[in-house]
Amino acid sequence: MSFRIRAGFYRQEVNKTVWDVPERYRDLLQVGTGAYGTVCSAIDRKTGVRVAIKKLHRPFQSRLFAKRAYRELRLLKHMKHENVIGLLDVFTSEISLDRFQDFYLVMPFMGTDLGKLMKMERLSEDRVQFLVYQMLRGLKVKSGVVYRYVLILRLVLCCVQILDFGLARQADSEMTGYVVTRWYRAPEVILNWMRYSQTVDIWSVGCITAEMLLGRPLFKGNDHLDQLREIMKITGTPAPDFIMKLQSQDAKNYIRSLPKVPKKDLHTIFFKASSDVVSAMERMLVLDPDGRVSAAEALELPMFSDFREPEEETEALPYDHSMDNTDLPLEQWKRHTFTEILSFQPPLTELRDSKETSL
Template structure:
């Protein structure tokens, strides 16, 4: 029997929806919970710890240089993320014993149960839940749309797919088009992006959680912009001057003048403090929009605040991600990252005393 057909010691094979998964024996009860263009996710139970995990198997990660680069980047970003509101990596493994036989690898992450998009369809969220969820979004702020926000039964939220969201829009499964949550400057490529493109997304999601329906439901890019301006009002001359393209300036000038809506009236049943948060986030001018740190300091979040816990992420080194490497080089880098992975040891509180 050749080595390639034999399973690695300590691993077992399981068939999930006509696909063979080769996983360490500690992972049992695999059930498919999602699939997209780049991979399939199963829930599983880790029998050593008794915890439920999500395991992602990438679809043929080394079929091309582009796929290999994407797979490497996803692994690196997940290894890098150590924030309680961003999905990080519990473990990574491959059943392939050597680089020349390396074809597949698996990413193990915490299992969350649902995403915010599904949760909003299932129930009207109470205001205190909205408050807690938005607080967590701001703490772990990255590319946001409701399908990217995983939630568990304790209403704890983690951001999924950090850093891959802007490329993976075509892969949206299970939730509406992300255009509804996109900042106006992204829709029309008006100006350089800043962190506040994500603040706009939080504002849209928060408004939807409080009202039960999406705030800006555009049918296409220009319709989206029209919907936005019905609420924000048409831009001021100062703002038009900042636009980088002459086409954008001409287009915005051609729009019929609309007055800004009073959000306190629009959300009359919602606490005024909550509406203030939305107002700071949904400003057309990205430079005027509130930053995550400033938003966290607003009175609306004061009961949750533990500023010492609001950690800034360490800078992420993009140097290898941005290089043009051959398929074999990406493969070697990925294999090295898997071998060097150190699982975090989480001590239980009792034993740490």
């Protein structure tokens, strides 16, 4: 049941949530919900393409939520690259700031994700190389923009895209059902490191590379501590300088209590893989993030020499972080968000229908 609320917009209730959306988006179907929002799939009648529309849950209920919503929108507007999921549209049904309470983000609908692909078939090494190259291209674009965890790697038209909602951590299972578990978390995330560098994502790529080659997760811990033990069975127990960098005294004590384990040679685990591929994983799966390869450095490794197009390996334009550390009243965050919505320019090229993709 839907009805028109103003020119160009209609209202529909989807699973007890009210959606006020433009006429161009039809056939709304809820595909996921989380702490911060709900996602529906819809058909964009303008392009004929299925899209994902995210309605943030009460984005202006507090200053914290308002700032989070503003940053998420800013980051999505900023990212423009074929290997990073971008924003197709953003809208609100309200035309005045004083009535503005909700807004909606429109992105490409998730087609095939790597989780599904890995369950369907074992990938050949050259396909693994190509997919990892695409991931790293996306991460190179992200570098300096989002110091967050790589959430989902998704296949579109034989091309990997990275989905990152900025701060919306619930996005993983909402959008694809492929939950990013602790198995892909970098050690510094598990250990609650005092700062995350850009290489936090590289660890995840190393884990996914290993899984594509093995057909199973490399580090399959049952809980956080077990995850660390699984990691250190391969990386070896860390050196004292690594332990000194940890912020938590409990983490330091725990690691010091572990039996000393030497680093394992990855060639013994990936004995069917080429030495170039194994060497690349050795550079990605380094316990200390300071010693881990960056996306730009990884792209220059011999593993990717057959796929490299250096002129295509662009970095994003500098992102203005000036607002990230400001503490504004709720109404000001709301005003800034409203302005960002009004100034949104849709991408020049509309995505073609991203149906289930096979590589």
